[in-house]
Amino acid sequence: MKSYNALETTFERLHHLKHLESITYWDQAAMMPSNSNEARSKAMAEYGVLLHQLMVDPKVGELINKAEGEDLNEVQQASLREMKRRYDLSTWVPEDLVKAKSLAGSKCEHAWRTQRTNNDWKGFLENFKEVLNLSRQEAKVLSEKSGLSPYDSLIGLYEPGMNTKNLDRIFGDVKAWLPGLIQEIVEKQKTRKVLKPEGSFSVEKQKDLGLKVMAKLGFDFTRGRVDISSHPFCGGVPEDVRMTTRYDENDFVKALMGIVHETGHARYEQNLPEQLRVLPVGRARSMGIHESQSLFFEMQLGRGSAFLKSIHQDIVASFGASQAFEIENLINIYRQVKPDFIRVDADEVTYPAHIILRYEIEKALIGGEIEARDIPDMWNEKMMSYLGVDTRDNFQQGPLQDIHWTDGSFGYFPSYTLGAMYAAQEFNAVKKECPQIESHIEKGDYSPAFNWLKKNIWSQASLHTTDDLMLKATGETLNPVYLKNHLIERYLN
Amino acid sequence: MKSYNALETTFERLHHLKHLESITYWDQAAMMPSNSNEARSKAMAEYGVLLHQLMVDPKVGELINKAEGEDLNEVQQASLREMKRRYDLSTWVPEDLVKAKSLAGSKCEHAWRTQRTNNDWKGFLENFKEVLNLSRQEAKVLSEKSGLSPYDSLIGLYEPGMNTKNLDRIFGDVKAWLPGLIQEIVEKQKTRKVLKPEGSFSVEKQKDLGLKVMAKLGFDFTRGRVDISSHPFCGGVPEDVRMTTRYDENDFVKALMGIVHETGHARYEQNLPEQLRVLPVGRARSMGIHESQSLFFEMQLGRGSAFLKSIHQDIVASFGASQAFEIENLINIYRQVKPDFIRVDADEVTYPAHIILRYEIEKALIGGEIEARDIPDMWNEKMMSYLGVDTRDNFQQGPLQDIHWTDGSFGYFPSYTLGAMYAAQEFNAVKKECPQIESHIEKGDYSPAFNWLKKNIWSQASLHTTDDLMLKATGETLNPVYLKNHLIERYLN
Numbered sequence: 001m002k003s004y005n006a007l008e009t010t011f012e013r014l015h016h017l018k019h020l021e022s023i024t025y026w027d028q029a030a031m032m033p034s035n036s037n038e039a040r041s042k043a044m045a046e047y048g049v050l051l052h053q054l055m056v057d058p059k060v061g062e063l064i065n066k067a068e069g070e071d072l073n074e075v076q077q078a079s080l081r082e083m084k085r086r087y088d089l090s091t092w093v094p095e096d097l098v099k100a101k102s103l104a105g106s107k108c109e110h111a112w113r114t115q116r117t118n119n120d121w122k123g124f125l126e127n128f129k130e131v132l133n134l135s136r137q138e139a140k141v142l143s144e145k146s147g148l149s150p151y152d153s154l155i156g157l158y159e160p161g162m163n164t165k166n167l168d169r170i171f172g173d174v175k176a177w178l179p180g181l182i183q184e185i186v187e188k189q190k191t192r193k194v195l196k197p198e199g200s201f202s203v204e205k206q207k208d209l210g211l212k213v214m215a216k217l218g219f220d221f222t223r224g225r226v227d228i229s230s231h232p233f234c235g236g237v238p239e240d241v242r243m244t245t246r247y248d249e250n251d252f253v254k255a256l257m258g259i260v261h262e263t264g265h266a267r268y269e270q271n272l273p274e275q276l277r278v279l280p281v282g283r284a285r286s287m288g289i290h291e292s293q294s295l296f297f298e299m300q301l302g303r304g305s306a307f308l309k310s311i312h313q314d315i316v317a318s319f320g321a322s323q324a325f326e327i328e329n330l331i332n333i334y335r336q337v338k339p340d341f342i343r344v345d346a347d348e349v350t351y352p353a354h355i356i357l358r359y360e361i362e363k364a365l366i367g368g369e370i371e372a373r374d375i376p377d378m379w380n381e382k383m384m385s386y387l388g389v390d391t392r393d394n395f396q397q398g399p400l401q402d403i404h405w406t407d408g409s410f411g412y413f414p415s416y417t418l419g420a421m422y423a424a425q426e427f428n429a430v431k432k433e434c435p436q437i438e439s440h441i442e443k444g445d446y447s448p449a450f451n452w453l454k455k456n457i458w459s460q461a462s463l464h465t466t467d468d469l470m471l472k473a474t475g476e477t478l479n480p481v482y483l484k485n486h487l488i489e490r491y492l493n
Numbered sequence: 494m495k496s497y498n499a500l501e502t503t504f505e506r507l508h509h510l511k512h513l514e515s516i517t518y519w520d521q522a523a524m525m526p527s528n529s530n531e532a533r534s535k536a537m538a539e540y541g542v543l544l545h546q547l548m549v550d551p552k553v554g555e556l557i558n559k560a561e562g563e564d565l566n567e568v569q570q571a572s573l574r575e576m577k578r579r580y581d582l583s584t585w586v587p588e589d590l591v592k593a594k595s596l597a598g599s600k601c602e603h604a605w606r607t608q609r610t611n612n613d614w615k616g617f618l619e620n621f622k623e624v625l626n627l628s629r630q631e632a633k634v635l636s637e638k639s640g641l642s643p644y645d646s647l648i649g650l651y652e653p654g655m656n657t658k659n660l661d662r663i664f665g666d667v668k669a670w671l672p673g674l675i676q677e678i679v680e681k682q683k684t685r686k687v688l689k690p691e692g693s694f695s696v697e698k699q700k701d702l703g704l705k706v707m708a709k710l711g712f713d714f715t716r717g718r719v720d721i722s723s724h725p726f727c728g729g730v731p732e733d734v735r736m737t738t739r740y741d742e743n744d745f746v747k748a749l750m751g752i753v754h755e756t757g758h759a760r761y762e763q764n765l766p767e768q769l770r771v772l773p774v775g776r777a778r779s780m781g782i783h784e785s786q787s788l789f790f791e792m793q794l795g796r797g798s799a800f801l802k803s804i805h806q807d808i809v810a811s812f813g814a815s816q817a818f819e820i821e822n823l824i825n826i827y828r829q830v831k832p833d834f835i836r837v838d839a840d841e842v843t844y845p846a847h848i849i850l851r852y853e854i855e856k857a858l859i860g861g862e863i864e865a866r867d868i869p870d871m872w873n874e875k876m877m878s879y880l881g882v883d884t885r886d887n888f889q890q891g892p893l894q895d896i897h898w899t900d901g902s903f904g905y906f907p908s909y910t911l912g913a914m915y916a917a918q919e920f921n922a923v924k925k926e927c928p929q930i931e932s933h934i935e936k937g938d939y940s941p942a943f944n945w946l947k948k949n950i951w952s953q954a955s956l957h958t959t960d961d962l963m964l965k966a967t968g969e970t971l972n973p974v975y976l977k978n979h980l981i982e983r984y985l986n
Contacts, residue, residue: 017543019536020513027516031524032733035715039732043512050510222528239532240525 003066004076007083008279010060015278017054019237021047026242029229052098055090075281078463082280089157092145093138101134105407112406121376121395128405129372132365135408139366151366154411158287159418161466164363167414170421170480171356177484179386182349185337185491194332197324201252209252209318210245210259213311217263217297218450219243220270232258234265234294238277241266252319253333257298264297265290267450271458282461285469287412289457291419292426299348299420300427300486301449303334306441337491339387341397348420349487353386355417358402362410375399422470424482426457429474496559497569500576501772503553508771510547512730514540519735522722538595545591548583568774571956575773582650585638586631594627598900605899614869614888621898622865625858628901632859644859647904651780652911654959657856660907663914663973664849670977672879675842678830678984687825690817694745702745702811703738703752706804710756710790711943712736713763725751727758727787731770734759745812746826750791757790758783760943764951775954778962780905782950784912785919792841792913793920793979794942796827799934830984832880834890841913842980846879848910851895855903868892915963917975919950922967 021044028040064084072080108127115124139150146153152163214226224241236242243262247255268284276282284290301307312327319325324333337347343354361378364370370378376391379399383389391398399405404412427449431437434448441449456473463469467477514537521533557577565573601620608617632643639646645656707719717734729735736755740748761777769775777783794800805820812818817826830840836847854871857863863871869884872892876882884891892898897905920942924930927941934942949966956962960970 013539016532016536016539019532020517020540023517023520024513027520031718033715033718035713036717036733039509039512039730043509046506046509047513220528222526224529225524225526237532240529 002070003063004070004072004080007060007063007067007080010063011083011280012278014051014054017051019239021051022235022237023240023242026235026244029231029233029235030227030242030244052090052095055087056095060087061091075276075463079276079279079281082283082462085160086280088145089142093141097134097137097141101131101138101408104130104134109403109406112400112403116396116400119394119396119400121400124395124400125372131406131408132372135410136366136368138408139410149367151363151411154366155414156411158412158415159466160286162288162414162418166478167359170478171352171359171414171417173480174352174417174484175356175386178349178353181484181487181492182337182339182353182387185349186339188492189337192332194336195324195329197252197319197322197333199251200249201247201319202249203247205318206247206249206252206255209314210256212314213256213259214243214263216311216444217260217267217446219263219266223270224266226259226262232262234262234269236269238269238272238283241269252315256315257302257334260302261294261298264294267297267453268293268458271454272461273459276461276463281463285457285460285462285464286466287415288418288422289466289469291415292422293453293457295348295420295423296426296449296453300423301441301446303348304438304441304490305331306438307446308334309442310444310446335491339389341383341389341391341394342401344401349491350387352417352420352483355413357382357386358404358413361399362405362413366410418478421478421480421483424486425470425474425476425479426453427486428482429456495563496556497563497565497573500553500556500560500573503556504576504773505771507544507547510544512732514544515728515730516733516735519728519737522724522726522728523720523735523737541595545583545588548580549588553580554584568769568956572769572772572774575776575955578653579773581638582635586634590627590630590634594624594631594901597623597627602896602899605893605896609889609893612887612889612893614893617888617893618865624899624901625865628903629859629861631901632903642860644856644904647859648907649904651905651908652959653779655781655907655911659971660852663971664845664852664907664910666973667845667910667977668849668879671842671846674977674980674985675830675832675846675880678842679832681985682830685825687829688817688822690745690812690815690826692744693742694740694812695742696740698811699740699742699745699748702807703749705807706749706752707736707756709804709937710753710760710939712756712759716763717759719752719755725755727755727762729762731762731765731776734762745808749808750795750827753795754787754791757787760790760946761786761951764947765954766952769954769956774956778950778953778955778957779959780908781911781915782959782962784908785915786946786950788841788913788916789919789942789946793916794934794939796841797931797934797983798824799931800939801827802935803937803939828984832882834876834882834884834887835894837894842984843880845910845913845976848906850875850879851897851906854892855898855906859903911971914971914973914976917979918963918967918969918972919946920979921975922949 024040024044024047028037028044032040064080064087067080104127108124108131111127112124114120135154136150139154142148142153142156143150146156148156149164155162155164155167210226215221223239224236224243226243226245228246229244230246232245234241234243243259243266245255245258245262268290272284273282308331309327312325312330315330316325323329335347337349339350339353340346343351346354357379360382361370361375364378365372365375376395376399380391383391383398404410430449430452433452434440437448440446457469460469460472464472470477517533517537517540521530521537525533557573557580560573597620601617601624604620605617607613628647629643632647635641635646635649636643639649641649642657648655648657648660703719708714716732717729717736719736719738721739722737723739725738727734727736736752736759738748738751738755761783765777766775801824802820805818805823808823809818816822828840830842832843832846833839836844839847850872853875854863854868857871858865858868869888869892873884876884876891897903923942923945926945927933930941933939950962953962953965957965963970
């Protein structure tokens with residue numbers, strides 16, 4: 001038992017040290033004044049190096065080896081598995097490559113901010129080629145160590161256990177029914193008339209409404225807060241969750257649902273098991289499971305008629321009554337489906353198409369089947385085929401729209417749609433356990449859903465593999481049919 | 494040159510790493526939700542240990558030894574002196590003692606928060622005895638290494654170069670004239686009638702006014718911000734200054750001058766030399782000099798008639814015109830002198846008495862002439878003698894009022910009054926250079942003062958000893974007569 005206990009001490013220390021990194025990262029996005037960025041970036045880089053050095057200490061590796069021969073209970077075994085995973089991922093890639101990729105990524109991302117505005121694909125390509133080159137090297141190194149294929153190794157950084165074999169099957173199935181479903185829904189929605197709420201909606205009122213909804217959703221304000229940042233996220237630490245959002249005074253619709261979305265992430269973090277959360281086994285299972293919490297809140301719960309009815313009076317109280325705020329219109333607003341250019345603005349029906357397109361392109365990129373210069377043609381071809389959207393020469397609203405590839409975060413995109421699928425499967429399990437769930441929600445009682453999540457997802461942290469987690473929680477491993485059923489049910493019935 | 498350059502790299506790295514500590518410390522005071530404190534405290538403690546370990550690396554000591562034999566220019570010599578000072582202070586006290594003192598201090602401070610409210614001197618004494626015991630040990634160790642007396646070693650932590658010999662002389666002189674001056678001023682003010690501005694003054698309006706005044710005072714909002722905390726301070730890093738304040742909706746007077754005060758600290762930090770501020774030599778000279786900047790802003794400039802005239806219209810614009818806001822009344826409000834219990838609420842005339850009392854008590858405590866149990870009697874005796882205030886059995890408003898001793902920060906208090914003296918001396922030098930300064934200030938042009946400070950104090954950082962800094966800036970080392978003259982001039986003429 002000695003080595004395992006020493007590992008607990010080591011990882012708890014790392015947890016405390018990462019606390020400062022998380023809070024300072026949040027500060028940089030939400031609080032920091034404009035001209036302080038240079039000093040902050042240097043400080044963060046220096047700290048990143050220090051944390052990395054502490055993590056890759058060979059003594060940690062020795063302790064892990066010894067602990068593997070020790071008599072451990074089930075939780076400790078899971079804990080050791082997660083420690084080993086983090087240690088391996090930190091040590092497998094040589095420090096030179098980590099640094100080179102970080103440097104190339106920063107350069108590419110920084111330039112991209114302007115290049116995107118200027119639709120400058122050619123300029124982007126120059127920096128991006130090096131990012132791709134280094135990402136391929138990283139994937140190769142990881143592949144040699146893990147025995148997985150290069151691209152599967154990258155997927156494993158975000159969604160351990162997932163691989164292209166499964167994704168090809170899952171996404172292949174989606175591709176078979178999604179374009180037809182989108183067409184059908186668009187056709188059906190053509191005859192609807194949706195009134196746009198007339199602003200302006202002051203930041204103050206939107207914030208008050210957001211806080212009210214967060215409270216209803218169970219956000220613990222004694223261990224978290226919400227502020228403004230240009231790119232909303234949920235950061236901080238489980239003991240002090242820092243959510244951010246952004247407000248548009250002409251449109252409250254997005255910010256409100258954005259808050260519901262981030263509150264899903266936040267509640268997962270706030271409800272990780274208190275005794276374990278200083279250890280890797282006590283942290284969130286994966287990016288896909290994390291996204292399943294935000295999408296459970298936003299899509300399964302938030303855009304459902306019952307939930308909108310339950311917050312309808314709050315919206316009216318904030319902005320005054322009007323025809324646009326009548327409940328049927330409000331529901332229609334939150335259900336509009338439209339094939340379009342931008343992933344982050346996409347509705348839940350067209351969203352998977354954006355992800356599948358990116359998945360197929362990055363799989364081919366890392367696999368060496370295509371080069372960076374081939375992206376725009378492949379992008380356009382797939383956008384036309386999946387969504388009927390023409391992106392020729394429109395790089396800004398095409399392959400330049402996302403930040404992920406600029407710093408080489410290949411393998412991340414699938415998590416979004418996996419999250420949507422997990423969320424649908426989870427909500428279905430809640431419905432099975434509580435058939436009257438909709439009437440509870442309509443009355444503002446979301447507890448059947450939250451109790452289920454707490455018991456089956458939040459408190460389980462990384463105690464199980466993702467497959468086992470879903471199996472224990474819902475009776476089966478990932479089954480994409482629930483997302484399909486959900487979309488048909490919500491948009492065609 | 495090689496060793497010195499390696500030291501620059503080491504200390505620049507430490508500067509970057511301390512950045513995270515400063516920002517997280519500010520966050521804890523200004524942003525953190527209530528129930529996140531336990532996790533935060535653990536994280537800060539862990540980081541403190543890590544920073545300490547990096548600092549006391551024997552390699553740093555070796556480099557310092559070698560660098561002392563190298564051919565260095567004047568700035569490098571000053572830089573090395575400051576590096577050595579920080580290294581020595583970090584290494585001289587054994588880690589066990591540092592930890593024991595930190596632990597006893599945390600315990601004492603935590604309990605003190607309740608004990609103060611409950612006027613519980615006896616309870617406080619139990620914890621405080623151990624803090625005093627460990628502080629005496631610390632002073633003894635420092636004394637053996639530095640060759641200074643134990644209490645002088647503690648003073649040197651905050652005000653290098655200062656000692657009891659000088660302080661006895663300086664404060665002895667003040668004691669000779671201050672009680673009489675206070676009496677005379679109180680007598681003179683008896684016949685005045687001061688109207689109290691009638692609130693409420695909303696936080697929003699106070700904040701807007703504060704921001705306006707900060708802007709006039711040259712605060713750089715692109716590299717700093719102001720927020721709310723229960724104990725106002727100026728934190729962050731030179732590249733990103735985090736000021737805090739607190740608002741009372743019944744009284745805008747204190748918050749406004751509090752903002753002026755903290756802006757003095759902030760401008761010092763924001764104007765430290767850009768090329769040097771990553772090194773110890775580029776940081777603020779001492780606590781006394783730091784306080785001289787806040788008191789230059791608050792006392793010399795801020796409570797002067799000319800300054801109040803220059804912001805008078807802003808106050809009226811914020812809260813509306815009224816008799817109480819007429820300029821003469823406003824000046825009187827900011828000039829009320831009243832011997833009273835609480836140091837932090839004291840006016841600039843009675844303030845030195847609060848400091849001298851604390852100085853004399855802590856000198857006797859560290860010197861072993863008195864014990865902790867003797868404090869209340871000595872406190873009361875001196876309060877009666879200096880200010881005519883009876884504190885018998887009133888521990889809450891007596892020796893329990895301040896936080897400083899609870900964690901063993903003996904030697905800090907003198908900095909406040911030294912700061913007031915430096916500030917008066919600095920302002921006198923400005924007047925000599927620019928005899929029309931008052932008419933500039935009245936028009937809202939504070940640049941003659943700020944240019945002088947920038948040239949003589951801010952840009953000089955720790956390039957010189959405090960004595961040399963004052964000599965170069967004002968033509969003489971610390972001369973307390975300027976504070977005396979200032980008080981007579983402002984309150985009796």
